[in-house]
Amino acid sequence: MGMPKISANLSKDVALANKSLVTNGMISLTPDANASTLPLDLIMVLDVSGSMSGTGIQVVIDSVLYVQSMMSPEDRLAVITFNGSAQLHSSWVGKNGTISALTAGGGTNFGAAINELLNFLG
DSSP states (O other): OOOOEEEEEEEEOOOOTTSOOOEEEEEEEEOOTTOOOOOOEEEEEEEOSGGGTTHHHHHHHHHHHHHHHHOOTTOEEEEEEESSSEEEEEEEEOTTOOOOOOOOOSOOOHHHHHHHHHHHHO
């Protein structure tokens, strides 16, 4: 059985004073054409801090919905959100499951996100 190919692309614009930082990126995971498929358990850790307000949170929402639409019926998705604190937003949702609305606001606490992820993983 072959290994999947993973590629990452992140382009980061220059940060200007009093301007939004626009960052575009993509992670692509391509299965080996000869590999058998196993169910996927995917955990998304999402920044929903105030800096994500406006178009940022809409990109996050669209991305979550896109990932969910690409899942197979056996796959599961969990969502952890963070701003000044972190919380399990949705636990193991299937392809047709409902993910609660995402809103942006508050500070940014990466440490809380990591702790929540580790707690969720047990």
